[in-house]
Amino acid sequence: MLLPMSPTSSMFLLGETREHPMHVGGLQLFQPPDGADALDVRAMFEAAVADGDVAPLFSKRARRALTTFGQWGWEPDRSFDLEHHVRFNALPRPGRVLELLALCSRLHSSLLDRHRPLWEMHLIEGLEDGRYATYFKVHHSMVDGVSALRLMQRMLSEDPDERHMPAPWALRSPAPRRADGVDVAQLPGALARGALELAGATPAILRLLNRSLSGHDEVVAAAPKSMFNVPITGARRFAGQSWSIDRIRRISKAGEATLNDTVLAMCSGALRSYLLELGALPDVPLIAMVPVSLHTSESSAEGDGGGNAIGAVLCNLGTHLDDAGERLRTVHASMQRGKESLQGMSQLQILAVSAVAMSPVVLEWLLRAHGRMRPVFNLIISNVPGPHSQLYWNGARLDGVYPLSVPIDGQALNITCTSYADELAFGLTGCRRTVPHLQRLLTFLDDELAALERATGVA
Structure with missing residues (x-):
């Protein structure tokens, strides 16, 4: 079947x-x-x-x-x-x-x-x-x-x-009753309900476009062209390293930001240093696409554990700013605006709004037409929460978890973070030909963590 x-x-x-x-x-x-x-x-x-x-x-x-x-x-x-x-x-x-x-x-x-x-x-x-x-x-x-x-x-x-x-x-999971979250027997009814939900998203989409045209949101074609926004090859380069979650939490608390804001600020400072070293830093700030998980506690218990449920927020990384504290404040304010724009929406409505924001990138990707438009964003930065406690498989202790993700054409670098126990692991996946010396980004991430500690007074 x-x-x-x-x-x-x-x-x-x-x-x-x-x-x-x-x-x-x-x-x-x-x-x-x-x-x-x-x-x-x-x-x-x-x-x-x-x-x-x-x-x-x-x-x-x-x-x-x-x-x-x-x-x-x-x-x-x-x-x-x-x-x-x-x-x-x-x-x-x-x-x-x-x-x-x-x-x-x-x-x-x-x-x-x-x-x-x-x-x-x-x-x-x-x-x-x-x-x-x-x-x-x-x-x-x-x-x-x-x-x-x-x-x-x-x-x-x-x-x-x-x-x-x-x-x-x-895995000893229940037999799947669904296909990507849709019960086949109830597909007509699900489609009808989905159409009503999408109609309800129309005002939110219009508000989003109005904010964009007014310059009050990152959802404008304002991301600069950068060395990451070029056609890529299939060869990959991967680098990974972990840092203490407690260090990041202390910065977040002192800077009145979320842990994810601090992660984005670490990436901002590291990218700034990396691009400066290569003589490739744009004059205007880089924009990151930040995936937002739409999974619920119920969805984790249903079906076979697969599927995709992802929305998106665009974040101003403030890479044009010299000061680490200013970059953190810029990231926090940008993420706040993005989250507020999604408040009160259903999962399907968030998917629809995210699709509008991402549509230029998706069209270029599917039509193999990269380079004909300015990038909507410069790279993807994800933060996926993982297990909070130490885990084992048949007595073997899991010491670390490092994510590898998907660079796409015109998006040559992907940064994905995963928390595990008391550490946060950064996984950097880049096009091997386009992103040189990827390991250097790990050094710059470490430098930026220390800079944020000094900027927020927790050093």
């Missing part, structure tokens, strides 16, 4: 080409339990592959058919081959984090096979400190960042002594 895919999810399939892979990924670092090593972990993975147990989310593939009026839909893969999806890799000596990031950069550059379910799991051995890593890769049509983290949490436990836990792809 072919179940219809939501327009948001199908967009990631429609826009994908060899030069523009549309999958997200995650790098996880594990410390083997006492008395075990990476070879023991490999044996557990091999046993799980031999078992062949697979959750419905991981055994469905994308296909078009007349029953979905030529649109993309999901169907079970009758020839599912688990060994194709679970891979084993070893790092070259000396097995440093540098070699690990280089491997993830290469793995993240290749397309997923559309004839099969759109995911891969790589077990990576050979780290010099005795740890092992997993790199999980899944198409954005299947899950967004919030869904991916929730899936990860389902496979892990807070109990270091728990054993016989399922493999990541064998």
Whole structure:
């Protein structure tokens, strides 16, 4: 049976080409339990592959058919081959984090096979400190960042002594009753209700456009052209690092801002320093698109844990300002305006308003017409909340979670953050040809964190 895919999810399939892979990924670092090593972990993975147990989310593939009026839909893969999806890799000596990031950069550059379910799991051995890593890769049509983290949490436990836990792809979740949140049997009624909700969004869309034309919002074609806003290739470069959440929270409290505001301000200062070093800083501020999760606590308990539910806010990063404190205040004020514009709307209405704001970018992307308009925004910066406590898989301690995301044509850099336990991990994913010396951005992020501490008096 072919179940219809939501327009948001199908967009990631429609826009994908060899030069523009549309999958997200995650790098996880594990410390083997006492008395075990990476070879023991490999044996557990091999046993799980031999078992062949697979959750419905991981055994469905994308296909078009007349029953979905030529649109993309999901169907079970009758020839599912688990060994194709679970891979084993070893790092070259000396097995440093540098070699690990280089491997993830290469793995993240290749397309997923559309004839099969759109995911891969790589077990990576050979780290010099005795740890092992997993790199999980899944198409954005299947899950967004919030869904991916929730899936990860389902496979892990807070109990270091728990054993016989399922493999990541064998999640014990309820059988899916929905397709991307829409019950097929109730599709006509859902469409009618959706039409009414969209009609209710019209005043909000008109207000948004009026604010834009009046210059009171970031939703204007005012983002400067930058080195990031050019055609890109399919090769990727990845860099990641974690910082203490407590340090970021103290800045947020002292600066009367949110934690996400402080994250954006860190990115603002780091991007300013990076572009200054390359002689490529625009005179006007960069604009970031900040995804807003529309998932609810109910949605996390329903279905198979997949799907996409994302709105968007545009944020003035204040990269033209010299002072770190001024950049934080600029970011905070911009995000406040963006959030206020979405207040009182339903999930569907927020999606509609976000679609209006993003429409020039989406049209350029789908029509392969980059460069004919000024960019609406310069890059995407996401902050995805993750687990608050220390987690384990069959006694192996999860030491870190680093997100890999999707640069798109005209958006050569993506910054995604993920919280885990007491740390916040930054994952930088860029076009390998377009964004040089990506690792330097990590140094500048560290510098900007210290600058914000001084600016807010918490140093």
